[in-house]
Amino acid sequence: MIRICPLSALPPGEALRVHAAQDAEPHPPIAVFHTEEGEIFAVDDTCTHQDASLADGWLEGCEIECPLHESKFNLRTGQVDSPPAKLPIRTHTVHIEDDHICVEMSDAQPNLPPGVKFGVES
């Protein structure tokens, strides 16, 4: 479990990019979103289409629009709602503990775009 920040540090409508190194294993950065409706979501930050940061995208409801080619992803499920991305983003479980946002990283393999690798020597 990664302790991200106090809940008050991420106002509704905002996003945070986090370099998640919870152990010796490197992880792709994650993006944490606080929706206008008050929900918190955590997903892999990198778009599955190309190397773009979803934390820099546009948040609407529980959907994030990629800043590069405007793919839309459902933050609840990770599914693609609008192309050109085809693969879902990996979602992570969010807990609120002592008014802090905490993220439990998924064990699933990330769907990184072609040519983007984390923690792998090329």
Ligand code: FES
């Ligand atoms: S990089 Fe996100 S849609 Fe192309």
